[in-house]
Amino acid sequence: MAERARPTLRCLREDLGLAVPRVDVPLDETAHPLLAKAAERFADDRTPQERIVAIDDQVLFKVKVQRWRDAVWADAGIPWLVAAGQREEGSPDDFYASQAARGKAARARYNAEHTPPMGSATYTGELLPGREDELRWRAEGAARTERRLRVVVHRCSQPAPGQPGC
Amino acid sequence: MTLMEQAPRQVAVKVSPEGDKLITSGAHYLRMSKKDLVEAAVAFYLDARREEMQAGMRELLSELDGSRASRVAMLAGMTRAELDAVGGAEEND
Numbered sequence: 001m002a003e004r005a006r007p008t009l010r011c012l013r014e015d016l017g018l019a020v021p022r023v024d025v026p027l028d029e030t031a032h033p034l035l036a037k038a039a040e041r042f043a044d045d046r047t048p049q050e051r052i053v054a055i056d057d058q059v060l061f062k063v064k065v066q067r068w069r070d071a072v073w074a075d076a077g078i079p080w081l082v083a084a085g086q087r088e089e090g091s092p093d094d095f096y097a098s099q100a101a102r103g104k105a106a107r108a109r110y111n112a113e114h115t116p117p118m119g120s121a122t123y124t125g126e127l128l129p130g131r132e133d134e135l136r137w138r139a140e141g142a143a144r145t146e147r148r149l150r151v152v153v154h155r156c157s158q159p160a161p162g163q164p165g166c
Numbered sequence: 167m168t169l170m171e172q173a174p175r176q177v178a179v180k181v182s183p184e185g186d187k188l189i190t191s192g193a194h195y196l197r198m199s200k201k202d203l204v205e206a207a208v209a210f211y212l213d214a215r216r217e218e219m220q221a222g223m224r225e226l227l228s229e230l231d232g233s234r235a236s237r238v239a240m241l242a243g244m245t246r247a248e249l250d251a252v253g254g255a256e257e258n259d
Contacts, residue, residue, distance in 0.1 A: 009252065020252065020253045021253055022253050022254055022255055022256045023238065023249070023252065023253045023254065023255055024255060024256045132251065132252055135242075135244055135248055135249075135251070135252045136252040136253065138242045138243065138244065139238060139239075139242045139244065139249055139252055139253070139255070141242070142238045142239075142241035142242035143238050143255055145241050146234065146237050146238050146241055146255075
């Protein structure tokens with residue numbers, strides 16, 4: 001059983017056009033048809049997934065709902081929405097073609113700046129969860145912990161009648 | 167909340183092989199157990215750096231300004247700026 005799908009902050013802001021909520025709202029609770037569809041598709045490990053074959057440096061999967069298209073990268077049981085967009089009328093896979101083109105351009109940039117060059121046809125590393133996503137993940141956990149601690153401290157400082165404090 | 171749960175009487179501490187050799191050797195020549203040596207050494211070390219520890223505690227506490235965001239940032243091990251950059255915390259949660 002996979003964890004619930006969550007978008008990277010870049011995907012949330014730039015691709016889905018949504019504001020970043022306070023850390024009290026976990027990103028896997030973001031209300032968006034793509035999140036709901038990805039959660040459904042990745043709830044069961046046995047569900048067959050469709051890979052984006054034009055991207056070869058990472059294993060990215062397709063998620064489609066209505067006109068929305070998404071690229072999902074699964075890491076340690078977490079399906080990450082790393083890129084999203086809407087297909088254009090009459091071009092069912094336009095989004096995935098544009099992602100492949102983006103990956104090829106990123107690979108060209110990468111190879112111009114790094115030695116040895118990347119052997120794959122695409123580079124999508126810049127889409128994957130990074131430091132700010134790790135910070136967000138930690139902050140969401142800390143917000144949950146703070147809420148629980150507050151309840152415990154309140155209960156300890158104001159025990160119910162007849163009950164000892166902590 | 168219950169405090170009746172049994173706390174473990176001892177816990178394992180992992181050290182490097184080099185550290186273990188030092189502890190073993192020291193315990194042998196001081197005629198004490200490795201456990202007692204480690205506990206005494208830690209107490210001695212922390213006492214020697216007590217002022218630094220207190221300064222660290224004061225610095226940590228100074229980050230708590232009564233806001234929920236400061237508590238969440240501290241629990242997450244990040245700065246307020248980092249917390250704010252990834253969404254910030256709700257004060258009236």
